[in-house]
Amino acid sequence: MATKDIWQSLAQDNVPFMRHIKRTFILLLTVALLLSAVAYVSDFSFETIAFSQTWLIKMMNQTHNKIINSTSPDRTQKDLLAPLPNQQIQPRGTTVAQTTDIPIYHHVAHPRNYHFTLDEPDKCSQLDPFLVFMVPVAPHQLEARNAIRSTWGNESSVQGKAVLTLFLVGLSGGAEAQQQLEEESRQHRDLLQSDFVDSYFNLTIKTMVIMDWLATRCPQATYAMKVDSDMYINPENLMSLLLSPNTPRENYITGYLMWDRPVVRDKNSKWYVAEELYPEPNYPTYLLGMGYVFSNDLSGKIVEASKEVQPFNIEDAYVGACLKQLGVAPSSPPDPSQFRAYLGQYFREDFLRVITTILGSPQQLIDIWKDVKRPT
Known part of the structure; x- marks a missing residue:
């Protein structure tokens, strides 16, 4: 069949x-x-x-x-x-x-979720700094770190006050890159590394890890400054601000203030934040992340506030949300023109007056620093 x-x-x-x-x-x-x-x-x-x-x-x-x-x-x-x-x-x-x-x-995004793979836990007890510069930087940006090391990051004493500069990186993404970072750390003793992937969306984590390091490893510092790796800093002008009798030593944070900034809801934007993460239409007042200086008592307070503030991926605005939770209002600097985003065409006099401004390259930082420091 x-x-x-x-x-x-x-x-x-x-x-x-x-x-x-x-x-x-x-x-x-x-x-x-x-x-x-x-x-x-x-x-x-x-x-x-x-x-x-x-x-x-x-x-x-x-x-x-x-x-x-x-x-x-x-x-x-x-x-x-x-x-x-x-x-x-x-x-x-x-x-x-x-x-x-x-x-x-x-x-x-809470920093206690992460651990340091490269650390300098005794730096502050050895140097007792008055001011600590904390620079978040990508692992591969060796040129930027070296430019800072040879310019404003090389200033260990300003107006008689001890100053310390440290760099924070995330995971390097490979065994060879990690080996290079470890060698750089042995050479300079200024590298911190935590075990989060170093990416744009993790800048909030990076900033909170900085705050945690300051609170746990360096509570004796009076002031700290979170400053991006593409920045020019004039330490003399900054120190003059911090040593002014009118500058508070507690609950103080200043820089380039951002008022009533709308939350970006365009999903195609790198600054997009979903309504579920931050429902308000505008951010609270915050400091532009390029460089803001604060009394170091705030580092631990911001970490504690972060336990109650849902994290989102705009790191400087997130710090502003933590400050709001604390009831701390960012202060306008005595001379707001000293915290500049861009100065445009180079004039030596401008760089002699400012505290911060963004530059285009590590080499530009080196060239400008040499000119600013030349004898007159």
Whole structure:
């Protein structure tokens, strides 16, 4: 008998059986649909709350916690995190209100989630600095670090006050690059490294790790300044500001002030922040991240405030949100023109007056520094 005839015979003999299977399948499908509907209604509020946290993990925490691909729609943030060896993911601060028993781990930017792989824990006890420059910089930007080391970062004493400059990097991304960083650290003893991936979306983590280092390793410093690696700094002018009798030594932070800045909601923008992460239409007053100086008591206070402030990926605005949580208002500098974004065409007199301004390259910093420091 041909194969086709065999299958036709079997089909005719089993018609009643096949009808029974069909009815059973339809019944089971109906039950499954009803159960899915019930589950959807009961879980809706949790999914709404968890959305912003999952987005935050994917966008901000491209760190030592690697994003795990998942097809399951109900995974918690803890499921999405894979710690490095010998590390544990711990909940930080408070949890978000929810309708289930599954906790939300939303303080992924809290610095205690990370650990130093390169550190200088005794620097401040040895040098007792009055002012510490903390420079966040990418691991590969050796040229920028060397330019700072040969210019304003080489100033160890200004107007009789000890000054310290340190660089903070994240993970280097390769064994060879890491080996080079470790050699650089042995040579200069000014490198700090924490185990988060060094990326634009992790600048909030980077800044909070800086604050934590200042609070835990350098509480004796009176002032600190977070300053980007492409900046010109005039330490003399800065020190004159800090030594002024009118400059507070507690709850003080100043720089280039940003008032009533709207939150960018354009998803195509690098400055995009989702409404779920920061619902207000405008940021609180904050200091432009290029360079702001603060009394060092604020470093630990900002770290504590971060336990209550949901992190988002605009680091300077996030510090402003922490200051608002603390009830600390950023101060306008006595001469706002000393904190400049850009000076435009080079005039030596301008650089003799300012405290900060952005430059175009490490070589430009070296050239301008030489000219500013030349005898007149």
